[in-house]
Each structure stands twice: as structure tokens, then as C-alpha cells.
Amino acid sequence: MMRGWFLPVAVLLGFIFLYAPIISLVVFSFNDSRLVTVWGGFSTRWYGALMNDRQIIGAAWVSLKVAFFSATLATIIGTLGAFVLTRFSRFTGRLLLTGMITAPLVMPEVITGLSLLLLFISMELSLGWPAGRGMTTVIIAHTTFCAAFVAVIAQSRLRSMDESLEEAARDLGAGPVRVFFDVTLPVITPALVSGWLLAFTLSLDDLVIASFVTGPGASTLPMVIFSKVRLGVSPDVNALATIIIGFVFVAVLAAGWLMRKQMSKGL
Known part of the structure; x- marks a missing residue:
């Protein structure tokens, strides 16, 4: 009897714990009051105020550009690393490559950030590039730790893939490059889309x-929001968070639709 109601109740409590704060944030983004914890009536005034806030709009644009380029570069690098580790069993430096891919996953972000800062300073003094710190250094830094997450996802999909498909393509005369682009890449595309979305989210959130x-x-946007929250949460921040939640929700639905479409094809 107890087992019959315990699981549904536990699941319900878990969903409430996870999503109640997000729902309250969305609701209070339509609050007419300046106080974020006191309901003053329904209004969309803070969305209009958000559109006129040059600081937040500029930071959001910077974060979106950084996240897009970082996720794209991380997907390319992570996919190549995962392919090497799964398709080449023995080569010099395999252990080192495995460690380099795993290290960003367990390294504290403070250590990663400090080490990258020292690296950029040394590169600027010796090579003259990058000149100062800006969007370029942020993209490089985010690509560094996001590539590890993409590599793990791509490696898992490559290990579960039926290698007979690649062997059949090679038997028919296709070269390694063509086998990768015509056979391997279409099969692992859903995993790469998931990895790209994860890298995009990690970069946007960092x-x-x-x-x-x-x-x-x-x-970046998190830096601006953090500086604002230190002085007190303003309703326009709730409006911004609601817009981001909406974009993430649409992206997750699109990724799920793509994965179901690929699975329906028998891949």
C-alpha cells in the first residue's frame, strides 16, 4: 500500500522543488509592483523597461554571441576528440588526451579561470595576442571547458553506434573522410545537437x-545580473529570466523532436 502512493508523491515533491521557483519567477515578471515579492497586479511594464535597458541588452547580445561561437567550436573539437578516442584504440598520447578531456569536468572553475587568465597574460606578453581581455578570450575560455562536455556526449554515442555501418561503407570503397561525413556524422547528429545545446547553456550561464x-x-549577462542582484532583485531581471526560459524551452523541444525523428528512421 505504501509503495503505491510513495513514488507518485516523491515525484510530485521533486517537481515542485525543481520548478516552483521558476514558476514564481515567471509569474512575478508580470507583476506591476516594483517589489518582486509583493503582487501589485498584472502588467507587462517590466518587459518594456527591459527593452530600454541598454546595459542588459548589450550584455545579453555579448553572451549570445559568446555562447554561439563557444558551443560551435566546442562541438567541433569535442567531436573530433571523441572520435579519436573511440575509433583509435592505441596511439601515443592517448592517456594524455583522455586526461585533458576529463580535467575540465572536475576542475574547480576558479582554478580554470585563474589558469586561463595567466595563460592569456603570458600569450599577450610573448606573442602580442590576444591584446587585452575581451570577447575573444571569453570565447576561448568557454570553448576550453565546454569541449569536454561535448566530448563525453559524443563519445557515449559513438560507443553505442553499430560500427558495421562504417565497415560496410569502407567495403564499398568510401574513404575515411567520406565515411565520417556520410555515415558516422548523420548517426551521431542528435548527440551533437544535445552537446551543442549543453555547451551553449554552460557558456550562457558561466x-x-x-x-x-x-x-x-x-x-556577459550573468556578470551584469550578478551585479544588479547584489543591490536587490529588480522586476526587469525577472522579465529577462522569463525570456531566457522561453528560449530554452523551445530549444529543448526542438532537440527532442530532432532526436525522435532520427530514432524513427532506425538510426
Whole structure:
């Protein structure tokens, strides 16, 4: 009897714990009151105020550009690393490559940010590039730790893939490059889409590493929000968070639709 109601109740409590704060944030983004904890009636005034806030709009645009380029570069690098580790069993430096891919997953972000800052300073002194800290250094830093997450996802999909498909393509005369683009890549595309979305989210959400490697004029959205929250949460921040939640929700639905479409094809 107890087992019959315990699981549904536990699941319900778990969902409430996870999503009640998000729902309350969305609801209070339509609050007419300036106080975020006191309901003053339904209003969309804070969305209009958000559109006129140059600081937040500029930071959001910077974060979106950084997240897009970082996720794209991380997907390319992570996919190549995962392919090497799964398709080449023995080669010199395999253990080192495995460690380099795993290290960002377990390294504290403070250590990662500090080490990247020291690296950029050394590169600027010796090579003259990058000149100062800005969007370029943030993209490089985010690509560094996001590639590890993409590599793990791609490696898992490559290990579960039926390698007879690649062997059949090679038997028919296709070269390694063509086998990768015509056979392997279409099969692992859903995993790469998931990895790209994860990398995009991690880059968009990062605060610690970006604080180390950014400079004037390249403040990301989390940095601006954090500076505002320290002085008290304003309703326009709730409106911004609601818009981001909406974009994430649509992206997750699109990724799920793509994965179901690929699975329906028998891949």
C-alpha cells in the first residue's frame, strides 16, 4: 500500500522543488509592483523597461554571441576528440588526451579561470595576442571547458553506434573522410545537437570563468545580473529570466523532436 502512493508523491515533491521557483519567477515578471515579492497586479511594464535597458541588452547580445561561437567550436573539437578516442584504440598520447578531456569536468572553475587568465597574460606578453581581455578570450575560455562536455556526449554515442555501418561503407570503397561525413556524422547528429545545446547553456550561464578572462566592454549577462542582484532583485531581471526560459524551452523541444525523428528512421 505504501509503495503505491510513495513514488507518485516523491515525484510530485521533486517537481515542485525543481520548478516552483521558476514558476514564481515567471509569474512575478508580470507583476506591476516594483517589489518582486509583493503582487501589485498584472502588467507587462517590466518587459518594456527591459527593452530600454541598454546595459542588459548589450550584455545579453555579448553572451549570445559568446555562447554561439563557444558551443560551435566546442562541438567541433569535442567531436573530433571523441572520435579519436573511440575509433583509435592505441596511439601515443592517448592517456594524455583522455586526461585533458576529463580535467575540465572536475576542475574547480576558479582554478580554470585563474589558469586561463595567466595563460592569456603570458600569450599577450610573448606573442602580442590576444591584446587585452575581451570577447575573444571569453570565447576561448568557454570553448576550453565546454569541449569536454561535448566530448563525453559524443563519445557515449559513438560507443553505442553499430560500427558495421562504417565497415560496410569502407567495403564499398568510401574513404575515411567520406565515411565520417556520410555515415558516422548523420548517426551521431542528435548527440551533437544535445552537446551543442549543453555547451551553449554552460557558456550562457558561466559567471566565474568569464569574470577572470573578460575585460571592459565585454561583460556577459550573468556578470551584469550578478551585479544588479547584489543591490536587490529588480522586476526587469525577472522579465529577462522569463525570456531566457522561453528560449530554452523551445530549444529543448526542438532537440527532442530532432532526436525522435532520427530514432524513427532506425538510426
